Amino acid sequence: MLIGIPKEIKNQEERVGATPSMVASLVSGGHEVIVEHNAGVGSGFADADYSAVGAKIGSADEAWQTEMVVKVKEPLATEYHYFRPNMIIYTYLHLAADPKLTAAMLESKVTGVAYETMVGRNGGLPLLAPMSEIAGRMSVQVGTHFLEEPHGGKGRLLAGTTGVARGKVTVIGAGTVGFNAAKIAVGLGAQVTILDINASRLEELDNLFDGKVQTLMSTPHNIAEAVKASDLVIGAVLIPGAKAPTLVTTAMIESMEAGSVVVDVPIDQGGIFETTTHATTHDDPVYVSHGVLHYTVANIPGAVPKTATEALTSATTGPALKIANLGIETAAQNDRMIATGVNTYEGELTSKAVADSLGLHYQPLIDLIG
Known part of the structure; x- marks a missing residue:
C-alpha cells in the first residue's frame, strides 16, 4: 500500500x-x-x-x-x-x-x-489512552499556570503553604484523563474532588489514592457544590465517538470566584461546560467568561x-x-x-x-x- x-x-x-x-x-x-x-x-x-x-x-x-x-x-x-x-x-x-x-x-x-x-x-x-494520559496531566499543569495572577488568575497556589489552605481542584470524570489529572493535582498538594457516575470506578480510585481524594457521584447538585468551591475545574468526560454532555451550567460558572480556571479537555468533542463557546489554540489558549478563565485548547498534547x-x-x-x-x-x-x-x-x-x-x-x- x-x-x-x-x-x-x-x-x-x-x-x-x-x-x-x-x-x-x-x-x-x-x-x-x-x-x-x-x-x-x-x-x-x-x-x-x-x-x-x-x-x-x-x-x-x-x-x-x-x-x-x-x-x-x-x-x-x-x-x-x-x-x-x-x-x-x-x-x-x-x-x-x-x-x-x-x-x-x-x-x-x-x-x-x-x-x-x-x-x-x-x-x-487504546489509541486514545496515550493522549488522554498526557492531556490529563497537562490539564493541571496549565490550570496551575493560569491561576497565577500575572496570567489573569486569582493568584492561588494549589499546594498552599504553612498556615494557608491548599487550593481546591475538581475533576469531572474518572477515566484516563480524570485519573491522571487527579494524580498530578494530588502530587502538587491540592485538595482534590473527583466526580463520576460509576460508583465502582470511584471506589477503585478511592483505594488507589488511599483516601487522598474526595470521591462523589456525579449529580447536578454535587457538581454545582464542587464547582462553586473550586479554584480549578477540569472537564474529563468522554463518550466514545459522541458529543460530550454539558454538565457544568452557566450558573455554576457564575458561582465561582473571579480568577478561577476551568480546563475543558473534551473540547474536541464539544466540551462539558455550557460557557465553552469555542476551541482555543496554544497561541491564545484562554478566554474569560463570567470572570472565570476558560482553557479550551483542542490539541493539548500538541504542546509536548x-x-x-x-x-x-x-x-x-x-x-x-x-x-x-x-x-x-x-x-x-x-x-x-x-x-x-x-x-x-x-x-x-x-x-x-x-x-x-x-x-x-x-x-x-x-x-x-x-
Missing part, C-alpha cells in the same frame, strides 16, 4: 502521524511511505531520519495522493480538496463535534478510521510533541500495519478494534455514536462489507 504522512497544519500542532520507527515497520512490511518535507521536525525527527528507514520525502500533495493517509489531528477545511473515494484517513477525527468535516468525508466517500473510537479487546480506548508523538505511534502502529497488509475491509472483518474505528465508509456513516450526535443516518459497517 502507498501511505502518506503529511505535516500537520493545525495551529501549533507539531506532532506527526508516524515516527521513523513506525515508518520502518511499514516499509519492512512491503509498503511505500511518502513523508511530507519537515513533517516530523517539531517532534524531533528530521527528513534524513525518515529517508534512512526507506521513506520518500515529498510535498504535501504527494503525501495526500496516497491510498492511506496517517495523521494526528482531523483534516482542516483547506485539506478537504484532497479527499477522494477509496482513500483511507487514519487519525483522530472527532466527527461528532464537526458536521462540516463529516459532510465532506461522506460526500467524497473517504474511509475514515478514527483513533478515538477504536475499542480494545478488553474494552477501553516529542513525548506525545512517541506515545501515540506506539499505539497506532499495529493497526496501521494490519490495515496496510490486509486492506480496510479484511482488516475490519478480522479485527473488531479496527472495525470500531471505521466512522465513514463509501459515503455512509458507520459510527452510531457520531450519527446520533449529528442526527444523521447510520449504516452498520458489517452490512456494507459483509
